[in-house]
Amino acid sequence: MHQFVYFIFSLLSLAFFILLICYCFKPLPFKKGLPPSPGEMKKISANTPILKKLGMNTEDYYYDSDFLYQQREGETLCKVPLENIIRIKVTGTEVSSRRVWLVRYVTGAYKTEREFRVLNNYTLFNRDFAGFLAAVKEANPAAEVQEMTLGRL
Incomplete structure (x- = not known):
């Protein structure tokens, strides 16, 4: 009887652990808010x-x-159309418990x-980054945009 209880407890623990892992890596339900005008x-x-x-980190990014837009001290250094962005993915780098995201785009006549x-x-309270990902997907449906999950924040 004790072995049966331990077996059931082990199965429940395993199921809970699997559900916890799935929860951490499923896409987050984002509230994108209104797109910027x-x-x-x-x-x-x-x-x-x-x-x-x-x-080391002197630029701010806006959309x-x-x-x-890439800005430094209020001056715009680079302005990239959203339809030119071809890939957004998370990197393995983490700063202050936040992941660094790689935004790749094409520029010029030679792409x-x-x-x-x-x-x-x-x-x-600030979901602008999720809105940015949605805006890129809308502007360029062919772009590879990685979904945000709890493990990728």
Whole structure:
């Protein structure tokens, strides 16, 4: 009888562990909110004061309904149309418990590929990064956009 109870307990523990793993890697139910209007920029990168003091993370990233902007101290360094973005995926790098995302895009007549590395700012109250992923999917349906999950935040 005790062996049967231990067996049932082991099965329930295994089932709970599998459900927990599945929950962590399923896509999050995002509330994207209203898409930005033309000219209204929403920030998608997190501030990292320590890295800024070291001169490593000095750019901020914004998007609106048409473009992704790379800015440093209020000056726009690069402006990329959302339809030129071909891939957004999470990297293995983690800073301040946030994952760095790789944004790859094509530019110019020769379709040269370039990339940004963005430290996402997704929180319970700021879901602009999820809106950015949805805007890229809408602007370029052929783009490879990795879904956000709890394991990829």
